[in-house]
Amino acid sequence: MSFEFVKKLPTPSEIKEQYPVPEKLVALKKERDQEIRDVLTGKSNKFLVIIGPCSADNEDAVCDYVSRLAKVNEKVKDKLILIPRIYTNKPRTTGEGYKGIVHQPDPEKKPDLLAGLIAMRKMQIHAMDVSGLTAADEMLYPENWRYVSDILSYVAIGARSVEDQQHRMTVSGFDVPAGMKNPTSGDLTVMLNSVYAAQHPHTFIYRGWEVNTTGNDLAHTVLRGATSKHGQNLANYHYEDLNLLLQLYNERDLKNPATIIDSNHSNSSKQYKQQIRIIKEVMHSRKLSPDIHNLVKGVMIESYLVEGSQKVGEGVYGKSITDPCLGFEDSEQLIYDIAEYE
Numbered sequence: 001m002s003f004e005f006v007k008k009l010p011t012p013s014e015i016k017e018q019y020p021v022p023e024k025l026v027a028l029k030k031e032r033d034q035e036i037r038d039v040l041t042g043k044s045n046k047f048l049v050i051i052g053p054c055s056a057d058n059e060d061a062v063c064d065y066v067s068r069l070a071k072v073n074e075k076v077k078d079k080l081i082l083i084p085r086i087y088t089n090k091p092r093t094t095g096e097g098y099k100g101i102v103h104q105p106d107p108e109k110k111p112d113l114l115a116g117l118i119a120m121r122k123m124q125i126h127a128m129d130v131s132g133l134t135a136a137d138e139m140l141y142p143e144n145w146r147y148v149s150d151i152l153s154y155v156a157i158g159a160r161s162v163e164d165q166q167h168r169m170t171v172s173g174f175d176v177p178a179g180m181k182n183p184t185s186g187d188l189t190v191m192l193n194s195v196y197a198a199q200h201p202h203t204f205i206y207r208g209w210e211v212n213t214t215g216n217d218l219a220h221t222v223l224r225g226a227t228s229k230h231g232q233n234l235a236n237y238h239y240e241d242l243n244l245l246l247q248l249y250n251e252r253d254l255k256n257p258a259t260i261i262d263s264n265h266s267n268s269s270k271q272y273k274q275q276i277r278i279i280k281e282v283m284h285s286r287k288l289s290p291d292i293h294n295l296v297k298g299v300m301i302e303s304y305l306v307e308g309s310q311k312v313g314e315g316v317y318g319k320s321i322t323d324p325c326l327g328f329e330d331s332e333q334l335i336y337d338i339a340e341y342e
Helices: 012-018 023-041 059-076 113-131 142-147 165-171 188-198 239-250 274-288 290-295 328-341
Strands: 047-052 080-084 136-138 154-157 178-181 203-206 209-212 219-223 259-262 296-302 306-309
Touching (some): 012 113, 012 142, 023 047, 047 059, 047 154, 059 113, 113 142, 219 239, 239 274, 239 290, 296 328
């Protein structure tokens, strides 16, 4: 066999016992989870803004960022729910490059998965403590879900994962919202099939157990743009795209029809400044159509302390080492602009 078994990792229960969530934060998460659920079920008219670094690579910078975000949240909380984007796993198209803090707690050193799991959990708890906000992360590895199941209030399923059966079945056991992104091909049917699968019960093998799930009625769609067979980026956030998605939802028996617009990735061709224009167009579309207003429940924005990106090792505090992000000043103003639309 070409597998080298390096070390047996602690179980999620063991990690949770060593690094527990304080009781006051357990209560906070319960309250936040309900607020977010109410948006997706239509009980609340608030708008979700999932915002933060492309990859959460440094605990100090991430906690600094979410502390600042908390101050902005106080000014808009009557209209918006800000969900810090604290992504600890980074999908790599070719398999090369920095894969997130779970792989490399220090981006300049070799992978260490045990140290990474601990660093990820400590950072998420620290961020929650300093900000009073519970976070979103991407579920890149379904078997890792239980390491963070008591921390996260939102989970994204990426464009390369959304067709995978194990991801879909694992989401069916969540008690928090899961945003199923359209695949890189842009096929909306694939995305909606993923939502259908996640909303229904399943029996499958998970972490060495036979498990049953009840289905997740908060599974929903995320539009993140697509890539054509010629490698060109194709946006799917325009008014016509939203109308098409609404039509496709109406043709299916799905609970809580909802979509989130990812303003970066293929929608912006990773031109991070374009996120501002894209968000404003989406908000305008919501004003034009009551049906689109009801369908579009939020947006995703890649944002950090310093705009742009850098290579690993350049050492600029609060600047992305993966995809380029909006700086905090532009992000703060964009949040206020979003609130003005509501």
